[in-house]
Amino acid sequence: MLRSLGTFSDPSLGITERFEILQLSSGWTVGVLSAPLGEAQPVGWLICHSFGSEQWHLHATEVALARALAAKGFPVLRFHCQGYGDSEQTDFAPTVTSHLADTPEAAAHLRSLTGVGEIGLIGARFGAAVARLTAADVGAGYLVLVDPLVRGRRYLRQLLRSRAIVELTNDGATEESRPDDPASDLHAVLRSGGVVNVRGFAVTPSLYEAMNAIDLTQAAPWGGSALVIQVSRGPRPDPSLTELGSRLEVSGATVASTIVSGQYAAIFGDGHFRPVEGDELADALVDVNGEIADAVVRWAGERVDGPTNEGGNK
Amino acid sequence: MGRREGRRSDERRREQVREYPVFIPCENKRIAAVVTVPEEAPEGVVLFTTGGGGTLRSQRFRLWTRAARQLADRGIASVRMEFAGVGDSTGDVAMGFRNLPVDDVVRVAEFAMSVTGARRLGMCGNCGGARASLKAAASLPTCESMVLFWLKPLARTVKGRPFLTTAVRLGQRFPRPLNRFAKHLYWRRQARSRRGNDVLEALRSVGRSKDLLLMETRSKLVGDMPRFVAELKANNPSHRIEMKGIDSTSMQAFQSLADQEVAVTSVVEWFERSFATRASSDGAGSGEGAAVDASELADGRSLQSELRS
Numbered sequence: 149m150l151r152s153l154g155t156f157s158d159p160s161l162g163i164t165e166r167f168e169i170l171q172l173s174s175g176w177t178v179g180v181l182s183a184p185l186g187e188a189q190p191v192g193w194l195i196c197h198s199f200g201s202e203q204w205h206l207h208a209t210e211v212a213l214a215r216a217l218a219a220k221g222f223p224v225l226r227f228h229c230q231g232y233g234d235s236e237q238t239d240f241a242p243t244v245t246s247h248l249a250d251t252p253e254a255a256a257h258l259r260s261l262t263g264v265g266e267i268g269l270i271g272a273r274f275g276a277a278v279a280r281l282t283a284a285d286v287g288a289g290y291l292v293l294v295d296p297l298v299r300g301r302r303y304l305r306q307l308l309r310s311r312a313i314v315e316l317t318n319d320g321a322t323e324e325s326r327p328d329d330p331a332s333d334l335h336a337v338l339r340s341g342g343v344v345n346v347r348g349f350a351v352t353p354s355l356y357e358a359m360n361a362i363d364l365t366q367a368a369p370w371g372g373s374a375l376v377i378q379v380s381r382g383p384r385p386d387p388s389l390t391e392l393g394s395r396l397e398v399s400g401a402t403v404a405s406t407i408v409s410g411q412y413a414a415i416f417g418d419g420h421f422r423p424v425e426g427d428e429l430a431d432a433l434v435d436v437n438g439e440i441a442d443a444v445v446r447w448a449g450e451r452v453d454g455p456t457n458e459g460g461n462k
Numbered sequence: 463m464g465r466r467e468g469r470r471s472d473e474r475r476r477e478q479v480r481e482y483p484v485f486i487p488c489e490n491k492r493i494a495a496v497v498t499v500p501e502e503a504p505e506g507v508v509l510f511t512t513g514g515g516g517t518l519r520s521q522r523f524r525l526w527t528r529a530a531r532q533l534a535d536r537g538i539a540s541v542r543m544e545f546a547g548v549g550d551s552t553g554d555v556a557m558g559f560r561n562l563p564v565d566d567v568v569r570v571a572e573f574a575m576s577v578t579g580a581r582r583l584g585m586c587g588n589c590g591g592a593r594a595s596l597k598a599a600a601s602l603p604t605c606e607s608m609v610l611f612w613l614k615p616l617a618r619t620v621k622g623r624p625f626l627t628t629a630v631r632l633g634q635r636f637p638r639p640l641n642r643f644a645k646h647l648y649w650r651r652q653a654r655s656r657r658g659n660d661v662l663e664a665l666r667s668v669g670r671s672k673d674l675l676l677m678e679t680r681s682k683l684v685g686d687m688p689r690f691v692a693e694l695k696a697n698n699p700s701h702r703i704e705m706k707g708i709d710s711t712s713m714q715a716f717q718s719l720a721d722q723e724v725a726v727t728s729v730v731e732w733f734e735r736s737f738a739t740r741a742s743s744d745g746a747g748s749g750e751g752a753a754v755d756a757s758e759l760a761d762g763r764s765l766q767s768e769l770r771s
Contacts, residue, residue, distance in 0.1 A: 150577060153484035156492045158552065165550070167483035178483050178496075180550055204518045207549060233520045234483065234496050238528050348523050348717035421516035421548075421555065428558040429514045429590075431547070 157185060163218040168261065170227055172253045174246060175236035179227030179254065181261055182218035189452055191290065192264035193217055194255050195226040196271035196278040199247070200307075200349045202417045203232050206272045209294070209416075209437045213270060216441035220449060223262040227254050241350065244358035247278045255286040266290070268372075270444070273297055273417045280364050289372045290451060291401075292444050295379040295416055298388040300362030307346050308334045364392055371400030375447045377440055378407045379416045404447060408439045488546070488569050491553030495519060495543040495570060498530040499578055504539035506582030506606070506737040507574045511543060511567060511591030513612075514557040515715070518549040521588075522716050525725050529586075532730045538584075538737060541574040543567075545591075557590050559617070567591075567598040575604060582606050584733045588715075589614070596664045599672065607673040607736035609729050611708070614683035615661040645682070662690050669694045673702040673736045677728065680707060702736070 155166040168179045195210045197203045214224040228235045229250045231242035240246075255267055268290030271279035276296030283291050297303040334344050338356040345351075374396050378389050385407065393403045412420065412432040420433040431437075480499050485492035496519060510526040512519070519542040520527040530540040545563050546553030556563060567585075575583055583604045585595040588611035596613070599605045633641045668674065676691060678684050688705060695703040706728065708721050716722050 150482040150484055150497060153486065154482065156485045156487075156552075165485070167485075178481075201522070204516070204522070207518060208516065211550065233518060233524065234481065234527060238524070238531055345717070345719055348715075348719070348722070350719060419515055421514060421557075423558075428556070428561060430555055431516065 159185065161215060161219050162186060163215055165215075165218075168225070168227075168257070170254060170257045172230065172250050174230035174240070174250055177228045177230060177235035177250070178233065179225050179257070180214070181258075182214040182224045182226075183262070184218050184221045184223070187221065188223055188262070188264075189221040190264055191266045191268055191448070191452055192223040192225070192258050192262045193268045193270055193290075193292075193448075194251070194258050194286075194288075195224065196247070196251055196269055196275040196282075197226070197229065197232070198272055198417065199242070199244075199274040201347050202273050202275075205418055205420065206275070206416075208420070208431055208433065209272055209440060210270075212437040212441045213444055216445050217448065220445050222448060223258070223264060225254065225258040225261065227257075241352075243355055244362070247274075248282055251278055251282045252286045255282075255288070268292065268448070270294070271296070274303065277362055277364055280367055280370075281362075283372065284368050284370045288370075290448070291370070291372055291374040292377070292447075293374065293392075294377045294440055296364065296376065296389070296392065297362070298364050298392050300359040302388070303362070304335075304356065304359050307351070308344070310347060365395040367395075367399075369399040370396070373402045373451055374404070375444065376403060376405040377443060378405070379413050379436060379440070380407065380409055381411070381413050383407055383409055406443050406447075408436055408443065410436045410439070412436060485550075485552075486543075486570055486573050488566055491546050492551060493543055493546065493566060493570055494550035495541050496527075496530070497539070497541050497574070497577060498534050499539045500534040500537045502537055504578050504580045505537045506584055506733070507539040507541065507578045507580040508533060508584040508586055508733050509541050509543065509567070509571045509574050509595070511585070511587035511595055512545070512548075513587075513589030513591050513715070514545075515589075516548050516555070517715075519544045523722050525716060525722060526586075529726045529729045532726065533733060536730070536734045538733055539574070539578040539580055541570060541578075543570045559590065559593060562590060562594040562597060564594050564597045567594045568601055571598060571602050571605070582737055584608065584736060586610075586729055586733075588612050589617075593661065593664075596661070596668060599668050600664070605672060607675075607733060608668065609675045609677065609732050611677040611725070612679060613661055613665075613676060613687070614678070614681065615659075615687055616685045617683045662687070665690070666694060669698050669701065669703055671701070673732070674704070675702075675728065675732045676705040677708045677725070678705060679709070 155164060157164040162185050164183050164185055166181045168181050170177050170179045195214060197210060198206050210226050214226050217224045229242055229247050230237055231240035231246060258267055266289045269279035269283055269288045270292040272294035274297055276293035279291055280293060337344055338353050341353050343350050343352050376389055376393050378386050393405050396403045413436055416433065416436065420431055421429050422432050423429055482497040484495055484497060486495055512521055526542045530542055533540050544551045545557060546566060547555035571583055581604060583602060584607040585599060585605055586609040587595045592610035592613050595608060596610065599608060633644050678687060691705045708724060709718055716725060
């Protein structure tokens with residue numbers, strides 16, 4: 149009975165979703181396969197989730213993408229890397245390496261579950277870095293990078309700064325948040341072998357080093373088709389994403405880019421359920437997520453079916 | 463726990479614990495959940511809910527996943543759910559302290575008892591999930607025990623209170639002691655008003671028939687709850703009623719590593735004791751049959767028979 153409840157169909161959306169137990173080298177984990185009710189496209193998509201608390205904050209974005217793509221005929225697999233959500237190992241602390249190891253295996257599951265000939269990878273923030281860094285290994289022909297972290301150093305700076313903000317806003321209420329080290333000294337703490345609690349996740353020196361070493365502009369050559377989406381409050385292009393696009397083109401990729409902007413775009417990757425009217429909580433990023441999904445579906449459709457009258461975003 | 467020891471423990475658990483991710487039909491939507499069952503017939507089943515911040519079924523830092531598996535090691539089943547519009551659930555988000563998804567919680571609780579065959583229900587949640595569980599418990603007579611994090615009777619979710627925002631900004635211009643005194647006066651007035659009484663009344667009602675563990679932070683939003691709980695405990699000696707402090711505020715949401723451990727341990731030990739005590743006192747251990755007709759939910763077979771087949 150329970151197994152029969154592991155799937156549902158939604159004729160109004162034209163999709164079906166099914167929980168899948170995926171066996172990875174790191175242990176089993178849970179994934180959700182979204183698929184069209186009608187004929188499927190020959191390209192399947194794997195969603196690479198982000199790191200730490202961004203994993204749950206960006207989940208709504210990933211679900212919106214998966215359902216929108218499935219509604220347009222594309223099978224999509226989203227899954228928990230080891231150490232997240234419902235994955236097997238309860239005491240596992242995820243690392244950059246574990247994300248990079250689990251992703252190609254999940255891609256193999258996507259191929260075997262759907263029989264698709266080609267696959268594409270989608271990721272937001274850190275998940276975009278995972279997608280870019282594994283694209284060549286998994287033989288992905290397509291890549292969607294949503295608000296990608298281009299350099300780990302900058303991402304770390306943002307993470308550590310967010311920890312400092314937690315301290316200030318909460319008057320240093322938790323034990324781990326109390327040390328006398330201001331945000332500027334947290335890098336020194338990590339370099340000297342200390343562990344820092346960043347919003348509930350223990351950042352170890354090895355994780356710090358691995359994150360610091362990420363630089364997508366120096367990633368291995370890859371020659372597929374990529375869409376880079378900037379998520380920001382305003383329409384001004386982010387120079388780091390422009391540079392990333394150029395480097396991708398130099399490495400042999402065809403690159404399109406677009407900007408999704410909105411009132412709440414600044415909290416992309418952070419908590420986004422908040423009171424929007426009276427006593428009701430709602431997802432403040434629902435419009436941003438919808439725009440991202442629309443942009444991806446339009447772009448993916450053009451790659452597979454050819455350009456439509458709606459035009460591209462280049 | 464070391465990595466190797468953790469791995470061994472995970473291997474043992476894999477042999478004993480089974481997990482089933484499901485989409486539970488609920489009106490015109492599907493509630494995503496994971497059912498965790500022990501090898502043997504469960505002593506009871508615990509329903510885990512989360513707050514209104516869009517938290518996934520595993521809870522921040524996987525606290526509910528960890529607790530669910532430890533409970534299964536102790537012979538207790540569980541279901542961890544995502545509210546409508548959150549995580550893998552379908553539907554629209556509808557969450558507010560005045561509009562809690564109580565019906566969905568009742569529905570999933572009935573489902574949990576039906577599929578596991580357990581006769582005893584426990585409920586565990588935080589913030590909005592805690593309040594929804596508290597209200598749902600009134601219509602779930604099988605619920606025997608609850609663990610509620612951050613009920614915060616004086617808390618509200620209201621957008622844009624311009625007067626209050628301005629007052630807070632003005633207060634920040636004054637010397638710190640003066641600002642603190644003003645805040646003290648404000649919260650004392652809030653506690654003395656009738657705000658939060660609906661939560662306390664629900665607690666009073668539930669406290670007559672269920673074990674209650676309340677995990678609260680040292681926040682003004684708690685109001686008079688400590689005194690209220692002491693009275694409740696005195697008036698209901700046949701049930702365990704306790705209030706514990708937890709350092710994290712709900713805004714920090716378990717960000718302290720120490721609080722994460724306290725949360726999991728407290729939940730597991732509480733339900734283990736609740737179900738063990740009740741089982742030995744009334745002589746009825748695990749449920750052999752479903753309390754609710756499973757045919758309403760699916761094909762009419764309980765998980766018990768499926769597990770044994």
